[in-house]
Amino acid sequence: MTLTSAPAPAAKEDSAGPRRSVLAGVGGQNLSLVGALIGVLALFGLLNDNYLSLSNMQVIAEAATITGLLALVQTVVIICGGLDISVGSQVGVASVVSAMVFAGSGSNALLGMAAALAVGVLVGLLNGLVIVYGRVNPTIATLAGLAAYKGLAQLLSDGRAQGYVLNNDVFVFLGRGRIAGLPVMVWILIVVALAVHLLLKYTDIGRNIYAVGGNDTAARLAGININKYLVCVYVLVGVVAAIAGILLTARTGSGQPTSGSEGLELKAITAAALGGCALKGGKGGIGGTLLAVALLGALENGLTVEGINTFWQNVAQGALLVVAVVIQQRRNGERAVGLPH
Structure with missing residues (x-):
């Protein structure tokens, strides 16, 4: 009896095997994001005939670029067990510096960009040193940076847009x-995105970043220099935020101290969380983050096209962040705060 009944479960396992392999490769989180993205596109496509046009898809892609850059490095920071709330303000400082140096150097675009990148390195290094050697919680340290860098951008620019770069071929390009x-x-x-993905998935540096975020004690015992990795990760954030600031200047035509950069930190964190990053560190990936960026961009554009009050976009982002964290807790089997086991 046992011999004749044994093959049945094996057959089920064989037939279910390919499905499990596909799901494991793609990831349940990513499949959910793909489904949500298709749903948003279909909904707004039905409501507005021009929503799914090629021109509007390009508008969505361009608008999501700066958020996408910040979400990529926010993903790396979160995987490493940190957080950076100051990324939006970093973009503002880089944008102002790129335009002001450009204007003050006789319209030298490369010099303006180099200055912005140097500021990005310095700001990222400062964040990392405060967190590592000042032993300040990353949330508190970068929250202070959010205010400080925003104030610096306003001081440098006197609170106004600076320079005009649309007479320069490099910025226009x-x-x-x-x-x-x-x-x-x-x-x-x-x-x-490709560079960060390769770094995380196929290098020892990436594996060590996951190790630091997953269990810093075990990583330290394994000989990983945690302080060095944390500082370098925050420097990476500063560099990519500077690139985003340069693109903001190129897109708007001038250096923007706050306009265009305010609120980017919430979008970046929301995209990383929706993309599957565990806020405790050690888990996450670039693919999920990019899908989340696309979802947020499609939703924001759809609300704008339909003439819905832009304040609702902030409400939607906040709600999505809460939903992402709740889903993570349920999947990881974490106990809800304040409730018994």
């Missing part, structure tokens, strides 16, 4: 150029 039909900004996002 970055902000409005096309390569193979895609905006240059989108290509930059693709290149950065």
Whole structure:
């Protein structure tokens, strides 16, 4: 009896095996995001005939580029067990510096960009040193940076847009150029995403970043220099935030101390959380983050096209962040705060 009944379960396992392999490869979180993205596109496509047009898809992609860049590095920070709430303000400082140096150097675009990147390195290094050697909680340290860098951008610019860069071919190419039909900004996002993905998945550096976020004690015992990794990760954030600031300048035509950069930190954190990053560290990936960025961009554009009050976009982002955290807790089997086991 046992011999004749044994093959039945094996057959079920064989038939279910390929499905399990596909689900494991893609990830349940990513499949949920794909489904949500298709739903948003279908909904607004039915409500507005122009929503799914090629031109509007390019508008969504361009608008999501800066958020996407910040979400990518926010993903790396969260995987490493940290958080950076100051990314939006960093973008504002870099934007102002790029435009002011450009204007003050006789319209030298490369010098303006180099200055912005240098500021990004310094700001990221400062965040990392405060967190590591000042032993300040990353949330508190970067919350202070959010206020400080915003104030610095306003002091440098006197609270006004600075410079005018649309008379320069380099900035015009970055902000409005096309390569193979895609905006240059989108290509930059693709290149950065690919580089970060390769770093995390196929290098010892990436594996060590996951190890630091997953269990810093075990990582330290394994000989990983945790302080060095944390500082370098925050420097990476500063560099990519500077790139985003340069793109903001190119897109708007001038250095923006707050306009265009305010609220980016919430979008970046929301995208990373929706993409599957465990806020405790050690888990996450670039694919899920990019899908979440696309979802947020499609939702924001759809609300705008339908003439819905822009304040509702903030409500939607906050709600999505809560939903993402709740889903994570349920999947990880974590106890809800304040409730018994």
